[in-house]
Amino acid sequence: MDHAGYMRAALVEAEKACALGEVPVGAVVALDGEIIGRGHNLRETLKDSSAHAELLALREAARRLGDWRLNGAILYSTLEPCPMCAGALVQFRVTKLVYGAADPKAGAIDSVIDVVRQPRFNHRVEVVAGVLEEECRHILQKFFRELREKKTVGEMAELVEGARLEIE
Numbered sequence: 001m002d003h004a005g006y007m008r009a010a011l012v013e014a015e016k017a018c019a020l021g022e023v024p025v026g027a028v029v030a031l032d033g034e035i036i037g038r039g040h041n042l043r044e045t046l047k048d049s050s051a052h053a054e055l056l057a058l059r060e061a062a063r064r065l066g067d068w069r070l071n072g073a074i075l076y077s078t079l080e081p082c083p084m085c086a087g088a089l090v091q092f093r094v095t096k097l098v099y100g101a102a103d104p105k106a107g108a109i110d111s112v113i114d115v116v117r118q119p120r121f122n123h124r125v126e127v128v129a130g131v132l133e134e135e136c137r138h139i140l141q142k143f144f145r146e147l148r149e150k151k152t153v154g155e156m157a158e159l160v161e162g163a164r165l166e167i168e
């Protein structure tokens, strides 16, 4: 499977988040051609601000491998990771990150800061950006458009409060 194939699996995760009323971000971890971790944003469901797709996928991969070192692993995320998840990529020793849409307001890879390619950290992550970018951005735009429409009729107001991420 190529990068786009794995990104489609991450998009399937994003759809699961969407179905729960969560901001649709999905991630998978691939190692040796196999998906060993999957995650989708569950911040509202779990009332946990750290329950991001990437972090959940990395935790599952480490659990499955029985090792916190994910050497050789590739994380696919539909959205450019935030500082917390970018930090986790370094901590879990992930070899490569492939992401879809950039996050101009919170991205910690190319947009706001670069956490994963700091020469002074003991581990650096290779980056491939913009894989299935259109699809990855579209699902977010659709979510926020629908959220705004519902908001006008007074529904899902609580969700809006939690949804800091706005991609126009």
Ligand SMILES: [Zn+2]
Pocket (backbone or CB within 6 Å): 052, 053, 054, 081, 082, 083, 084, 085, 086
């Ligand atoms: Zn994150």
